[in-house]
Amino acid sequence: MFGRGSFNQLGDILEPKRLNTKAPFIFYVDEVFKGNAWLTSRIPLSYNDKVIYVSSDQEPKTSQIDALVEEIILTQKEMPSGIIGIGGGCLLDIAKAVSIMLTNEGKSEDYQGWDLVKKPAIYHLGVPTISGTGAEVSRTTILTGPERKLGINSDYTPFDQVILDPELTANVPKDQWFYTGMDCYVHCIESLNGTYLNAFSKSYGEKAFELCKEIFLSDTLSKEESQDKLMMASWHGGMSIAYSQVGVAHAMSYGLGYLLGTKHGIGNCIVFDHLEEYYPDGVALFKQMKEKHDIQLPQGICANLSDDEFDIMIDVALSLEPLWENAIGKNWKKTITREKLKSLYQKM
Structure with a gap:
């Protein structure tokens, strides 16, 4: 309803x-x-x-x-x-x-x-x-x-x-509005660029993606229109992964969440900010949205972690095999190595 x-x-x-x-x-x-x-x-x-x-x-x-x-x-x-x-x-x-x-x-x-x-x-x-x-x-x-x-x-x-x-x-704080809205945006990017993509997930993902661009880049929407559209973008973004999957950002943010307790929305943003190699266009647009709304992401959250702590995050991320298969393909294990994930986490 x-x-x-x-x-x-x-x-x-x-x-x-x-x-x-x-x-x-x-x-x-x-x-x-x-x-x-x-x-x-x-x-x-x-x-x-x-x-x-x-x-x-x-x-x-x-x-x-x-x-x-x-x-x-x-x-x-x-x-x-x-x-x-x-x-x-x-x-x-x-x-x-x-x-x-x-x-x-x-x-x-x-x-x-x-x-x-x-x-x-x-x-x-x-x-x-x-x-x-x-x-x-x-x-x-x-x-x-x-x-x-x-x-x-x-x-x-x-x-x-x-x-x-x-x-x-109506009363959601600005930063939380952005981080949670970007969870929807990342759903769209990972679904639309995944190997699991099909007509069902594509139709919902494309609609959510267009709504996200309008909400986070337009200057013409009223506050009420933005609220209405983001609620529907969230629904469509969720539907877009119902018959597909998410990808690299979600897999790695689960590692941050498990070890550091990083909340899901902001965790996705921290990870996605470094994923130009996998989603170049999506990350470029994300950075544009981040700048427009003057969002400052936390820096250096992995700076003082031990090798054992990196291993914990990597283990969590690698356990999410359907996410990696959607993002990279069936042969994802050839390129997604422990060393690769550690180098990405070290940027965060």
Whole structure:
């Protein structure tokens, strides 16, 4: 559902999904909205429904998901009617992961990978409050586990319903707006330049790419038009990788995220800034956008790392084989060596 003010219809959407009066809806809401009555007063609570505020300062961990699932199991007499995520990519991924783990046994780290989930998740709905990650539409939920940063990629991961209300993105800080918007832009570049490209991913990727250029390079859009278009660019960018994949920037930013805790959006920007060898036109346009919006990326975040720490990041990056195959081709291991990745990380 798309449109300004559409968040007000959340209650109407959820009402027919309620299993019974003892089966609550659980709302995971970004902690930044705690005390923000403009948003929280519109969350439709009934019976035993529960709002849980979650910090997005750090990206979701498998241990965090396991703890949230355990809390539900120990405190709720019945399976929830549904899980609702309200926030950015972190909160959306948390909602997707919890909904999966309520019906699948074991720990969430057991499901990091592709198509390991065997049972459908419970009903889950997403409400993005920032645009760019594509988490509202993707078939993955990215988690940092004890050994790696990797998504739960499955047909059961995507939301059953999504509310896209551009009004909810009105107060996003400028830097965060740029970093998250660039996540969408990088989705487009990596999808459109990948070996997995097909008619489905190309049609969505091209639309998202055109929207990104308009949003980040045009001087004619109003603030509201920019919000509307970026929300749709995020959706299209997420759809563009649904039948393809991302590439070099995402693989390497996972390494930064795992070792240094670098948030996904800014991590993609830090990496992409050095990938002229792989995406020359895309990087040139990225630098133009960065200059236009006066964005200063962090420098030297890898300057003082040990060889062992570089090895950890390289191990994480190399484990994402589908991303490398999409970016380079089936023979990617001939050119993507540990020495090559270390030299790239050393630039960051």
